[in-house]
Amino acid sequence: MCFRRKLPNVRAVKHISYATLQKHPLNYLKQRFQSNFNRLLKKTDAPNSSGTKITVAGCGQVGITICSFLLMRNLAKQLVIYDVRHDWAQAEALDLLHGSCFINNPTITACNDGSKTKDSNIVIVTVGARPSGKDRSRLAIVQKTADILKSVMPLLVKQSPNAVFLIISNPADIMTWYVQKMCKLDKFRCFTTGCHLDSARFRYAIAQRMGLPSRSVEGYVIGEHGASAVPVWSTVTVAGVPLMRVVPDIGGSEDKENWTDLFNKGVTKGAAAVSSVKGYTNWAVALAAVDVVSAILNNSGRVMSLGTDVCGLNCIEDHVVLSLPCVVKSNGITHILQLPLTDTEQQQLLKSANMLLEVQCGLKV
Numbered sequence: 283m284c285f286r287r288k289l290p291n292v293r294a295v296k297h298i299s300y301a302t303l304q305k306h307p308l309n310y311l312k313q314r315f316q317s318n319f320n321r322l323l324k325k326t327d328a329p330n331s332s333g334t335k336i337t338v339a340g341c342g343q344v345g346i347t348i349c350s351f352l353l354m355r356n357l358a359k360q361l362v363i364y365d366v367r368h369d370w371a372q373a374e375a376l377d378l379l380h381g382s383c384f385i386n387n388p389t390i391t392a393c394n395d396g397s398k399t400k401d402s403n404i405v406i407v408t409v410g411a412r413p414s415g416k417d418r419s420r421l422a423i424v425q426k427t428a429d430i431l432k433s434v435m436p437l438l439v440k441q442s443p444n445a446v447f448l449i450i451s452n453p454a455d456i457m458t459w460y461v462q463k464m465c466k467l468d469k470f471r472c473f474t475t476g477c478h479l480d481s482a483r484f485r486y487a488i489a490q491r492m493g494l495p496s497r498s499v500e501g502y503v504i505g506e507h508g509a510s511a512v513p514v515w516s517t518v519t520v521a522g523v524p525l526m527r528v529v530p531d532i533g534g535s536e537d538k539e540n541w542t543d544l545f546n547k548g549v550t551k552g553a554a555a556v557s558s559v560k561g562y563t564n565w566a567v568a569l570a571a572v573d574v575v576s577a578i579l580n581n582s583g584r585v586m587s588l589g590t591d592v593c594g595l596n597c598i599e600d601h602v603v604l605s606l607p608c609v610v611k612s613n614g615i616t617h618i619l620q621l622p623l624t625d626t627e628q629q630q631l632l633k634s635a636n637m638l639l640e641v642q643c644g645l646k647v
C-alpha cells in the first residue's frame with residue numbers, strides 16, 4: 283500500500299517520531315488536521331449569539347412530540363428537556379442529537395434539577411398526570427397535576443424569570459390560573475394553548491363535513507379547554523363566507539342539520555376519541571403549541587384562542603382562566619378580544635367560567 287509514501291513532509295511534523303508515524307499514519311493525519319483546523323478557526327471578538335432557548339418541562343408523549351416539532355421547524359437553537367426521570371430525558375435528548383445532521387445543529391440537553399433551563403426565552407410545561415377512566419375528564423386530575431406543578435414551577439420561574447410560560451398540563455385553564463397565582467406571573471406571559479387546539483379540531487370537523495381542507499375554514503372555540511368549550515358559530519367562515527348566512531340557526535334549537543352534534547363529537551369528545559384507544563393525545567396538541575411558539579418568535583400579531591385570566595372581559599367578573607381570541611407577539615399576549623357574542627354564546631361562556639371557578643375554589647393549594 284503506497285499510503286505512507288504519500289505523506290508530505292513527514293519529518294517536519296514535531297511531537298511524532300517517524301517510527302510512530304510508520305506504525306500509525308492516522309496519528310499523523312489527526313495532528314496535522316488539528317493544527318490546520320486551529321489555524322483556520324481564529325476566535326473573534328464578535329458577540330456569541332446563542333439563539334432562542336426553549337425549555338420543555340416534561341418529556342412524556344406530549345413533551346417529546348413538542349421537542350421534535352420545535353426542532354423540525356428550526357425554532358429552538360438551544361433545547362432543554364426537563365423531567366424528573368433524568369435517565370429518560372437524557373436518552374430522549376441523545377436520540378434527538380443522533381439526528382443532528384438532519385436538523386440545524388441545535389444544542390439539546392436534559393436535566394432534572396432545572397439548572398440547565400436558566401434564561402430560557404420560552405418554557406413549555408407538560409409535566410403532570412393524564413386524564414384516564416371512561417370519561418377521560420381533565421378536571422378529575424386537577425389536584426394531582428397542581429401538586430406536581432407546585433414542586434416544579436417555582437424552580438423553572440426562578441431560572442427564567444423573563445420567559446414566556448406556555449402551560450399545557452391539564453386541566454390547562456385551572457393549571458394556568460394556579461401557576462399565574464403561585465408564581466405571581468403576568469397573565470400576558472403565562473397562558474395556555476387552551477382552545478387553540480379546540481379551534482383546530484373545530485375547523486377540521488367543519489372542513490370534513492364540507493369536503494374541504496381545514497385551512498379553508500376559520501372560526502373560534504372559546505371558554506374551557508374541555509367539556510364546556512363554546513363554539514362561536516358567528517365567527518365561522520368557509521372560504522370567506524360566513525356559515526351563519528347559509529345556516530342561519532346554526533348551533534341553535536332550530537338547526538335541522540345538527541351542527542351542535544358535529545361540535546360535540548369533533549371537539550368536546552375529540553380528545554377522548556383518540557385517547558380511549560392510544561391512552562393519550564400528542565400530535566395535535568404539539569402542533570398547536572409549536573404554532574403558538576412560532577407566533578411568539580416571529581412577533582406575528584396573530585390572533586389565537588388562548589387561555590389567560592379574563593376577569594373584566596365579556597361580563598366575567600372573577601379571576602378565571604379561559605380562552606378568548608388573543609393577539610400574540612414576542613412578549614406573549616398583547617391584546618384580548620371581546621367578541622360580540624350571541625345571547626346563547628354569552629350564557630355558555632359564563633357557564634364555563636362558573637364551572638371553572640367552582641373547581642378552582644376546591645383546589646387545595
Ligand SMILES: NC(=O)C1=CN([C@@H]2O[C@H](COP(=O)(O)OP(=O)(O)OC[C@H]3O[C@@H](n4cnc5c(N)ncnc54)[C@H](O)[C@@H]3O)[C@@H](O)[C@H]2O)C=CC1
Nearest residue numbers: 340341342343344365366409410411450451452454562567
Ligand atoms: N392542554 C392540552 O391541550 C393537552 C394537555 N395534555 C396534558 O399534558 C400533560 C402531559 O401529557 P403526556 O405527555 O401524555 O403525559 P406523560 O405521563 O406521558 O408525561 C408526563 C411527564 O411529566 C413528568 N413528570 C411528572 N412529575 C414530574 C415532576 N414532579 N417533575 C418533573 N417531571 C415530572 C413525567 O416523568 C412524564 O415524563 C397531561 O397533563 C395531559 O393531560 C395532553 C394533551 C393535550
Ligand SMILES: CC(=O)C(=O)O
Nearest residue numbers: 420452479553563567
Ligand atoms: C388531552 C387533551 O386535553 C386534548 O387532547 O385535548
